[in-house]
Amino acid sequence: MKDVIIGLFASAGYDRAAQGVAGAGRKLAAELGGKLHAVLLGVADEATKSAVASVVDVLTIADQAALQEYQTENYLSALAEICKAKQPAAVLLSNDTYSQELAPRLAHRLGGSAGADGLALSVVDGKVRVTRSVYGGKAMASIELKKSPAVVWLRSRAFDTAPARGTQAEISQATVELPAQLSATITERKVEAGDEARLEDAKIIVSGGRGLGGSEPFIELRKIADILGAQMGASRAACDSGWVPPSWQIGQTGKKVAPGLYIAVAIHGASQHLAGMSDSKCVAAINIDKDAPIFKHCRFGIVEDYRKVVPLLIERLKELKK
C-alpha cells in the first residue's frame, strides 16, 4: 500500500486541474515510495490519453458505454472497484463538483478516510496529512487521515504540474461491474453560455466587485484580462446583482482559486471572498478605500477610483506588453 491513484475525468481532458492532481500525486508517490497510477473515467481523446500516460506509471482506462457521462453511482462503483484491486495508499481527485461528490463515498467504500480541499500533502509516520484552510480562510489546519487509503480532493492549482517521464505508462483497459439500476440519474446538464476554461485553473484572474456599480465596467476589466491572458472572476455581490454570471463567483460559496496573480478591482475583501482566493500567490488590488481589508492580502495596490485607473491601466499594459 504505497501506490497513489489519481482519478481523472476524460471529459475534462488533461486540463490544469488534472495536471495539478498529477503533480501532487507524483510527489506523494515519491514520498511513499510507490508508483503513480491514473484512472481515466469516460471516453478520452488520444491527446488526453497520451498526456496522462506521459506523467504516470500505470494508466487504467475505464470507458465502457455506461461511463461515457458522469453518473454518480456508476463513477463511484467504477472507481471503488478499480481502487480496491490496486490497494493504494492514497487516491487524489480534483476539487470539481463531481470529485467532491465522489470522495467521501469512495473513502467509505474503501474503508479509508477522506480529506477536503487540500493545499498541501505530506506523509508522517506513513500517514497522509492534508493541509487546508479552515474557518473561512482565517486559519490553517493540518489533518491526519487515519484510515488508508487517504482519499483527498485538492485545490489543484495549488500544486505544480507533474514532470513528463520520458517513457509511456503501462496502459490497461478496465471493464467494471456497474449497478443494475441507478437511484439517482442526471437527466439534463445545463452549461452556462460563455463559460471558458475552468476558473480554478486560471493563471491570472481579474476580478470585480460591487464597487464597480454595474455590468458595463466588467467590459473594461475584460480588456485588462485579454491583455494579460487572464480569466474573469467576481465577488458574490457582483454576481448577486446580476452583473455577471454566478459561475464567476469566487469565495466560500463560489470557486476556490489559487492563481499566480489575482487582481481585485473594487472588492472589499470580506472573509467569505478571501476564503476563495487568499491562496493566490500574488494579490493586487484597486480600491478607493485604503483601509479595505483586501489590501492586507495584497503584495501591491493602488488607492484610487477604478474609473480613473482602469482606462490608463489598459493603455499602459498594452504598451508594456509590446
Next chain:
Amino acid sequence: MALNIIVCLKQILDPEIPVRDFRVDAEKKEAVRGSANLVTNIFCENALETALQLKEKVGGKITVISYGADSAEDSLRKALAMKADAAIHLLNEGNPHPDALTVAQTLAAAIRKQGEYDLVMVGRESGDWGVGQTGGLLAEELAIACVNFVDAITATDSGLTCNRQTDVGADTVVAKTPLVVTVTNNEFNVPRIPKTRDVMMSYRQPLTKWTIADLGLTPDEMNAGNSYYEVVDLYIPVKEINCEFAEGDTLEDRVDKFAQKIIEVTGTM
C-alpha cells in the same frame, strides 16, 4: 406525495467574527469562542428553508436533528420557530470534535431510530471546518443515494427532482426516495426570519434528547477518539504581507508603477 424530511443542523462559531478578533487554541485545536456568538451553519439553514418550501407544496413533516453540545439546543429551537415540526438533540458527551465519520454514524443511527423518512438534507459544508463530507458519508451509512450541491427540489409521483449546481452550470437529477441531499445557497432559499411569537412558542415545544447509548452506539467507541481523521495542527498563518502602494506625483505615475508591477509578476510566471 407528503414527505418525511430530516434536516441536519450544525451549530458553529459565527463566521462573521472579524479577523482581528479571531484566535485559535493550538492545544485544543479549536477556535477560541471569546465573545463570538454561536449560530446555525448557514448552509444548514438553506437546507431547512428548502425543506420548508418543499413541505409547503407537498405536505409532510420536518424533523431537525443536531449532534452537538448543550448549546445546539438553540439551533433546534430556532428551527422550530421557523416551523420545523419536531427536533432531536443528539448529546455529544466527551467528544468535542467528532470527525466526519463519527458525525455521520451518529446521525445515521438517529435517523434510523426516529423511523420512516424520505429525504435527509444537510448543508453542503460548514462555515467552521468546511469538511463537506457529512452528506456523502451519511448516504453510505444509510446505504441510499446522495445528490450534492442541490439548490432546489420538486417532488413528483415517481420521486424527487433536484437542481444541482455544477462548475459550469447545473444538472437536473431525478432520484428515488429515500435520498440524501447536500444543500447550497441560491437566491430562493435564503432562510426566513421567524416571527417573535414563534420564537417564544418554540421554547414550549418538546425537544427529544438522545444520548449515544440511546442510539445503541457504545459511548466508549464513539468517544474513544476519532478513527477517521484527527486535527494535528491548527494555526493562524502569519502573512507578513505589506502592501506596496503605488506612489507618484500624478495619477499617471501611479498607474504606471502599478502596471509595471503587474508585468513584473506575470513575467515570472
